[in-house]
Amino acid sequence: MQTKEPIEIAIIEDQQTYGQTLKEVINETSGLHCSRVYANGESAIQDVPKRSLDIILVDIGLPGISGIECIRQLKEQIPKIQFMVITISEDDEKVFAALAAGAASYLLKGTGMAKIAESIKELYDGGSPMSAPIARKLVHFFQQSTKLRKNPNIDLLTKREKEVLELLAKGLMYKQIAGKLFISLETVKSHCHNIYEKLHISNKTEAVIKYYKKTQ
Amino acid sequence: MQTKEPIEIAIIEDQQTYGQTLKEVINETSGLHCSRVYANGESAIQDVPKRSLDIILVDIGLPGISGIECIRQLKEQIPKIQFMVITISEDDEKVFAALAAGAASYLLKGTGMAKIAESIKELYDGGSPMSAPIARKLVHFFQQSTKLRKNPNIDLLTKREKEVLELLAKGLMYKQIAGKLFISLETVKSHCHNIYEKLHISNKTEAVIKYYKKTQ
DNA sequence: GTTCTATCCCCCATTTGTTGGGTTTTTATG
DNA sequence: CATAAAAACCCAACAAATGGGGGATAGAAC
Numbered sequence: 001m002q003t004k005e006p007i008e009i010a011i012i013e014d015q016q017t018y019g020q021t022l023k024e025v026i027n028e029t030s031g032l033h034c035s036r037v038y039a040n041g042e043s044a045i046q047d048v049p050k051r052s053l054d055i056i057l058v059d060i061g062l063p064g065i066s067g068i069e070c071i072r073q074l075k076e077q078i079p080k081i082q083f084m085v086i087t088i089s090e091d092d093e094k095v096f097a098a099l100a101a102g103a104a105s106y107l108l109k110g111t112g113m114a115k116i117a118e119s120i121k122e123l124y125d126g127g128s129p130m131s132a133p134i135a136r137k138l139v140h141f142f143q144q145s146t147k148l149r150k151n152p153n154i155d156l157l158t159k160r161e162k163e164v165l166e167l168l169a170k171g172l173m174y175k176q177i178a179g180k181l182f183i184s185l186e187t188v189k190s191h192c193h194n195i196y197e198k199l200h201i202s203n204k205t206e207a208v209i210k211y212y213k214k215t216q
Numbered sequence: 217m218q219t220k221e222p223i224e225i226a227i228i229e230d231q232q233t234y235g236q237t238l239k240e241v242i243n244e245t246s247g248l249h250c251s252r253v254y255a256n257g258e259s260a261i262q263d264v265p266k267r268s269l270d271i272i273l274v275d276i277g278l279p280g281i282s283g284i285e286c287i288r289q290l291k292e293q294i295p296k297i298q299f300m301v302i303t304i305s306e307d308d309e310k311v312f313a314a315l316a317a318g319a320a321s322y323l324l325k326g327t328g329m330a331k332i333a334e335s336i337k338e339l340y341d342g343g344s345p346m347s348a349p350i351a352r353k354l355v356h357f358f359q360q361s362t363k364l365r366k367n368p369n370i371d372l373l374t375k376r377e378k379e380v381l382e383l384l385a386k387g388l389m390y391k392q393i394a395g396k397l398f399i400s401l402e403t404v405k406s407h408c409h410n411i412y413e414k415l416h417i418s419n420k421t422e423a424v425i426k427y428y429k430k431t432q
Numbered sequence: 433g434t435t436c437t438a439t440c441c442c443c444c445a446t447t448t449g450t451t452g453g454g455t456t457t458t459t460a461t462g
Numbered sequence: 463c464a465t466a467a468a469a470a471c472c473c474a475a476c477a478a479a480t481g482g483g484g485g486a487t488a489g490a491a492c
Contacts, residue, residue, distance in 0.1 A: 100362040104355055127348025128355045135344035138354050139320055145361060146316040158437065171422040173479070187439050193481070194437095203447085203481070204421050206387045212428040374469060390448070403471050409449070410469095419479085420448070 006033035007124050008052060012044045012070060013037060013059045013086075018109075022057065022086075025113040032120060041065035045073055053081055055120060060087045060098055068094070068101045075102030082123055086116070095137055106134045154210075156198045164191045168204055169211040222249035223340050224268060228260045228286060229253060229275045229302075234325075238273065238302075241329040248336060257281035261289055269297055271336055276303045276314055284310070284317045291318030298339055302332070306349055312357070322350045370426075372414045380407045384420055385427040 009026055011034060013019035019037040026034040036051070038044040041062050048056065056074070060067030071083045084105040085098045098106060105123045107116060108131040119129035130138065157165065167177045174188045181188070196202055199210055225242055227250060229235035235253040242250040252267070254260035257278050264272065272290070276283030287299045300321040301314045311322060321339045323332060324347040335345035346354065373381065376397075383393045390404045397404075412418055415426055 096358075096362070099355060099358050102359070104352065122348050125348065126352055128346075128351035129348075130344075130346075130351060132338050132341065132343025132345075135346060135351065136320065136342055138358060139315060139344045142312075142315050142354060142357060143318070146312070160438065168421070169425070171417075171419075171425050173419075175479085183438085184440055186441060189481075190439075193483095196481080201387075203387075203389075204479095205384070205424055208421055208424050209385070209387050209428070212425070376470060389446095399470085400472060402473055405449070406471075409451095412449085418449080 004031075006031050007120065008054045009034040009057065009120065010044070010048065010051065010053050010055075011037045011057045012041060012062065012067060013057070014039055014062050015059070018059075021113070022116070025117060026120070029117040032117060041067065041070035044070055048074055048081070049077055055082050055084060055123060057084045057086050057116075057120075058103070060085055060094060061089065068097050071098065071103055072101040084120065084123055084129075086111070090131075090133055092137060095134055096141070099138075105129045107131050108134070153199050157195060161191050161195050161198070164188065165195055165207060165211060168192070168195075169208050171208075220247075222247055223336065224270045225250040225273065225336065226260070226264065226267065226269050226271075227253045227273045228257060228278065228283060229273070230255050230278050231275070234275075237329070238332070241333060242336070245333040248333060257283065257286035260286055264290055264297070265293055269294075271298050271300060271339060273300045273302050273332075273336075274319070276301055276310060277305065284313050287314065287319055288317040300336065300339055300345075302327070306347075308353060311350055311353055315354075321345045323347050324350070369415050373411060377407055377411050377414070380404065381411055381423060381427060384408070384411075385424050387424075 009032060011019050011022055013022065016039070019039075023034045023037050026032045036047070038047065042065055044056075045065070058067040058071055062070070067085065067087070071085075074081060075083065079102075082105070083103040084107065085103045086107050086109060087094070088109045089095075090108055095106060105119060105128055107119060107129065111119075111131060122129045154162070154165075163181065164177060167180060172180065174185055174192070178185045178188045192204070192207075195207060199207065201207055201210060225248060227235050227238055229238065232255070235255075239250045239253050242248045252263070254263065258281055260272075261281070274283040274287055278286070283301065283303070287301075290297060291299065295318075298321070299317075299319040300323065301319045302323050302325060303310070304325045305311075306324055314322060321335060321344050323335060323345065327335075327347060338345045370378075370381075379397065380393060383396060388396065390401055390408070394401045394404045408420070408423075411423060415423065417423055417426060
């Protein structure tokens with residue numbers, strides 16, 4: 001069981017002490033192996049493509065090129081490498097930028113070393129370990145982005161009208177909607193007319209815009 | 217330290233044995249207290265508003281009203297209650313529906329009891345504990361939803377065509393676009409025709425949809 | 433019983449999309 | 463620089479889709 005290949009790890013961290021500690025802890029953990037600690041993004045971008053790595057731990061507050069930019073570039077070149085951010089900053093902007101850049105895990109500094117080692121394994125096994133507040137941020141983001149009910153007008157629509165709106169938003173023509181709902185073209189027109197009135201708009205395009213805007 | 221109020225928990229779970237085990241484990245954990253196990257969504261919806269609860273664990277595969285619907289209704293009535301889904305299903309549809317309905321935590325059945333107890337505390341403290349594959353799904357969703365700006369077709373558009381598309385996406389009519397860009401209606405038509413061809417679509421509405429799909 | 437919803441119909445104007453021309457300006461490139 | 467290609471612009475005529483204004487009917491909901 002101990003004989004299989006260890007997970008190959010590198011670290012990008014400008015604070016020598018912390019980076020060194022991380023490296024030591026990783027190398028003391030069975031199944032994990034860390035060969036390199038890069039002190040900045042530039043050297044990592046230079047060197048990483050020459051190595052065969054599974055996971056890279058990145059601090060995002062680096063001098064010079066930011067950890068986020070570093071992830072973006074390396075992820076594009078070598079998509080199979082997974083990135084774990086380990087940092088102090090937990091402001092939304094950084095978190096979302098890091099994830100958008102390709103990070104799959106985000107831990108706050110302060111996380112215990114044992115937990116970090118465990119998280120590395122979890123990441124390798126297809127998870128996305130997050131510190132508690134980060135996970136919550138993600139869930140919030142998701143909930144916002146799916147919350148369709150921001151538009152109070154939309155509640156004024158009847159069931160049927162909502163159905164029609166959905167289909168409009170898929171790009172169907174009146175004729176196709178009629179076919180799909182087994183009603184006549186005239187009925188579709190009526191429904192749309194009512195929809196437009198209730199939403200205070202005047203055509204299909206605006207309806208679609210309204211529909212997609214609320215999904216923001 | 218042990219003197220503060222315990223976290224008040226209820227469970228919605230149709231499988232008696234599992235529900236009972238959960239309850240017992242919770243009540244054996246210091247700081248946690250579970251008074252009720254509801255066997256279905258209906259009874260929970262009836263009774264929960266009368267209690268003062270912090271967290272509800274929900275199985276989504278319930279007879280009758282689904283756990284997801286149950287969360288939606290209760291969350292609307294009492295937003296401060298936090299929901300933790302504990303279920304076997306890990307298909308995207310269920311996961312996303314549950315989170316959209318208001319769940320803040322999602323664990324797969326199979327998670328150890330100790331881990332569940334720990335996760336309850338984490339949830340109460342503002343985290344969003346997720347089983348590994350669920351967390352990864354969320355991250356993927358996020359990355360997709362921010363990344364879709366890679367519609368290669370859109371790069372085929374000329375500068376002017378992009379301008380026109382922008383205005384289409386704002387809901388302007390051809391006539392208005394013509395006015396705004398100081399060109400004739402016929403020119404707008406031409407541009408649109410070319411846009412539709414390049415994007416492999418056939419009308420304004422689809423253009424707007426494509427536009428909004430890529431930008432967010 | 434009145435109101436709301438869903439369905440259908442007609443007529444007519446407007447908007448949009450297609451086809452098939454053009455001209456001029458800009459850009460690329462040999 | 464010359465010239466070809468691409469982009470931006472314009473026109474017309476027609477077809478299709480859309481939107482507005484009238485209706486009307488049946489059934490459900492209140």
